[in-house]
Amino acid sequence: MVVEKDVLDSVCSYCLLDKEPSELKRCVACKVARYCSLVCQKADWKLIHKSECPILCKLPGVPPTPTRALYQYLLRYPKAGNELDAWSAGLEHHVTDLKKDTKRWDEMVLQSRAAVDFSKSAPSKVEMVTRLLGIMATNAFRATLPDDSPIGLCFEPALALVNHSCSPNAFVMFDGRKVSLRALEHIEKGDEVFISYIDSTQGREIRRKELQQRYFFQCNCEKCTQDYSPYQAFQRAGLINPSKIDALLDRQALDDHATTRIPTMRQMSEDIEGFDRASCKASLLLDCSRGAELQDERLKLLREAHVELTPFRTHEVFAVPPYPTILDEIYLTFVDNERLAAALVVLLFIFFNCDVYNWPKSTHPARVTRLFTIVRLLKYVASLEPTVLVESLAPVPKELLSRLDYISTAHVLITIMLELGPLSHGEGTTFMAQIREEMVDVEEVQRLRGVNVDMLKAGGTFNDLRSLSKYAFDVIEMQKVQKNGHTADIA
Ligand SMILES: C[S@@+](CC[C@H](N)C(=O)[O-])C[C@H]1O[C@@H](n2cnc3c(N)ncnc32)[C@H](O)[C@@H]1O
Structure with missing residues (x-):
C-alpha cells in the first residue's frame, strides 16, 4: 500500500x-x-x-x-x-x-x-x-476513504484475481491499511465472485470504453449484453434487503416506478435523437463545469446541463446517466459553497431517485455512506436559526421546514446505519466507530430535548424527508445574486 x-x-x-x-x-x-x-x-x-x-x-x-x-x-x-x-x-x-x-x-x-x-x-x-x-x-x-477520495495505491495479488462485472456480487472495502473483499449478496459455493472495476452507474458505452482502455477487455455481463437500464437492472437485482431501511423507503413504490419506467425507456429509445442530443449537451456542459475556476461559473454551467436534461425530467428517469452525475456535481458545488441546506435537499433527491436504482442493495457501501452524509447535513440544518433556514431554502414551504424534526430523523437514520454498517463497511472499522460516535452525540441531544424516538413513527418522519427532496429542482434553480456587496439566495 x-x-x-x-x-x-x-x-x-x-x-x-x-x-x-x-x-x-x-x-x-x-x-x-x-x-x-x-x-x-x-x-x-x-x-x-x-x-x-x-x-x-x-x-x-x-x-x-x-x-x-x-x-x-x-x-x-x-x-x-x-x-x-x-x-x-x-x-x-x-x-x-x-x-x-x-x-x-x-x-x-x-x-x-x-x-x-x-x-x-x-x-x-x-x-x-x-x-x-x-x-x-x-x-x-x-x-x-469512505467518501471515495483516493488515499493510496494498493497492490494485493490475491484480490487482483477477482474479475469484473457491471452488476457485481461483491466489492473491495478499504479501512486504512486494511483491505477486505465483501459480499453484496449471498454467494453460493462455486459461484464466481465479481467486483466492479469502474463506476458501473455510467452508460454502457462509457463503461465499455473505460474497461477496454484500462483493462483491455470487452465486458459481456448481463447488464452490458442486454443493455439494461438502471430500472431493469434494479428489478433483476431483486428486492431490497429486508431491514429497518423499509421505514425509509417504500419498496412497493420503488418497484412500481421501475416497472413503469421500462416502457418509458423503450419510448425514449424511439426518440433517440432527442435524448442523445440532450445527454450529449449536458455531458459537454458537465465537462466545461469541471474546468471552471469560479464556483458560481461552475454552478451556472451545471444548472444549464440540468436544463438540457428536461426530457429526462419529464419522463422521470432520474437514475439514467448522465442525470445522477449532474445532480451529484450540483450537490458537491453546494457543499463547496457552504450552502449546506441546499446540498441536503439535492442529496435527498439523489438518494431517493438515483442511488436506490443504481445500487439496489441497501447494504451497498455507496448507499450507506450517503446516509452518513445525510445525517451530518441534518445535524447542520438542525443547528440553524429557523429564519436562516427559511431564507436559505426559500422555495420550500415554511410549514414543512418547521414541521421536520431534523435531529430525530438523524437519530433514526443512525439506528438504520447501525444495522447496515456492519454489512457494508464491516464491524470494527473506522466507519462504524464514526457511526457510534454520531449515535452518542445525537442521543445526548435527544436526552436534553426530552425526546424519545419511536422507530414505528419513523415512517412519518421520512415522508417529510421525501417531501423535502421534491423541492430539489426549485433549490437548484434558486439564483445566488450579489446585493449591495452581500450575497443572498432568491427564488
Ligand atoms: C485484476 S485482473 C483479474 C484477474 C485475471 N482474470 C487473472 O486471471 O489474472 C484484470 C484482468 O482480468 C481480465 N478480466 C477481468 N474481468 C473480466 C471480464 N468480465 N471479462 C473478460 N476479462 C476480464 C482482463 O484481462 C483484465 O485486464
Missing part, C-alpha cells in the same frame, strides 16, 4: 487513516512521511521507510505514486533476481496491448528506469519492473 502523493500531508503513512495535518508528525529526515503515532512510525520504519527515507532525502520532490510503488517493491525484495515473485508473475500484465500505445509505453519504461535507479537495483531489472508496472496498471486498486 503506497500513500497517494497528493495526500501525504493528511494521511498517516503507515495506518493510512486521514487526520488533520496538525495531528501528524513529519519524519525529521525526509520531511515527507507523516505519522499519527510513534507506533505507526516504528512499524513503517521496519516495513519500508528505513530503505525509502534516504531516497526521499536526496530527491528534490516526491516521485509519482506508481514510481514509489515500484521502487518500494524493489527495496522489499532486494535479493530477487530478474524474475517477479510467484504471486505477481501469474497476474495479467497486458504488455502486448500496452506496447501498442508507444507514448504510454515509453513513459512506463522511463518510470521503471527511475525506480531501478532510485533503489540502486541492477539495470538488468528494468524489463521486469516495466512488466510489474503493467501488472499494477491492471491489478492495483485505488485505496479510498
Whole structure:
C-alpha cells in the first residue's frame, strides 16, 4: 500500500487513516512521511521507510505514486533476481496491448528506469519492473476513504484475481491499511465472485470504453449484453434487503416506478435523437463545469446541463446517466459553497431517485455512506436559526421546514446505519466507530430535548424527508445574486 502523493500531508503513512495535518508528525529526515503515532512510525520504519527515507532525502520532490510503488517493491525484495515473485508473475500484465500505445509505453519504461535507479537495483531489472508496472496498471486498486477520495495505491495479488462485472456480487472495502473483499449478496459455493472495476452507474458505452482502455477487455455481463437500464437492472437485482431501511423507503413504490419506467425507456429509445442530443449537451456542459475556476461559473454551467436534461425530467428517469452525475456535481458545488441546506435537499433527491436504482442493495457501501452524509447535513440544518433556514431554502414551504424534526430523523437514520454498517463497511472499522460516535452525540441531544424516538413513527418522519427532496429542482434553480456587496439566495 503506497500513500497517494497528493495526500501525504493528511494521511498517516503507515495506518493510512486521514487526520488533520496538525495531528501528524513529519519524519525529521525526509520531511515527507507523516505519522499519527510513534507506533505507526516504528512499524513503517521496519516495513519500508528505513530503505525509502534516504531516497526521499536526496530527491528534490516526491516521485509519482506508481514510481514509489515500484521502487518500494524493489527495496522489499532486494535479493530477487530478474524474475517477479510467484504471486505477481501469474497476474495479467497486458504488455502486448500496452506496447501498442508507444507514448504510454515509453513513459512506463522511463518510470521503471527511475525506480531501478532510485533503489540502486541492477539495470538488468528494468524489463521486469516495466512488466510489474503493467501488472499494477491492471491489478492495483485505488485505496479510498469512505467518501471515495483516493488515499493510496494498493497492490494485493490475491484480490487482483477477482474479475469484473457491471452488476457485481461483491466489492473491495478499504479501512486504512486494511483491505477486505465483501459480499453484496449471498454467494453460493462455486459461484464466481465479481467486483466492479469502474463506476458501473455510467452508460454502457462509457463503461465499455473505460474497461477496454484500462483493462483491455470487452465486458459481456448481463447488464452490458442486454443493455439494461438502471430500472431493469434494479428489478433483476431483486428486492431490497429486508431491514429497518423499509421505514425509509417504500419498496412497493420503488418497484412500481421501475416497472413503469421500462416502457418509458423503450419510448425514449424511439426518440433517440432527442435524448442523445440532450445527454450529449449536458455531458459537454458537465465537462466545461469541471474546468471552471469560479464556483458560481461552475454552478451556472451545471444548472444549464440540468436544463438540457428536461426530457429526462419529464419522463422521470432520474437514475439514467448522465442525470445522477449532474445532480451529484450540483450537490458537491453546494457543499463547496457552504450552502449546506441546499446540498441536503439535492442529496435527498439523489438518494431517493438515483442511488436506490443504481445500487439496489441497501447494504451497498455507496448507499450507506450517503446516509452518513445525510445525517451530518441534518445535524447542520438542525443547528440553524429557523429564519436562516427559511431564507436559505426559500422555495420550500415554511410549514414543512418547521414541521421536520431534523435531529430525530438523524437519530433514526443512525439506528438504520447501525444495522447496515456492519454489512457494508464491516464491524470494527473506522466507519462504524464514526457511526457510534454520531449515535452518542445525537442521543445526548435527544436526552436534553426530552425526546424519545419511536422507530414505528419513523415512517412519518421520512415522508417529510421525501417531501423535502421534491423541492430539489426549485433549490437548484434558486439564483445566488450579489446585493449591495452581500450575497443572498432568491427564488
Ligand atoms: C485484476 S485482473 C483479474 C484477474 C485475471 N482474470 C487473472 O486471471 O489474472 C484484470 C484482468 O482480468 C481480465 N478480466 C477481468 N474481468 C473480466 C471480464 N468480465 N471479462 C473478460 N476479462 C476480464 C482482463 O484481462 C483484465 O485486464
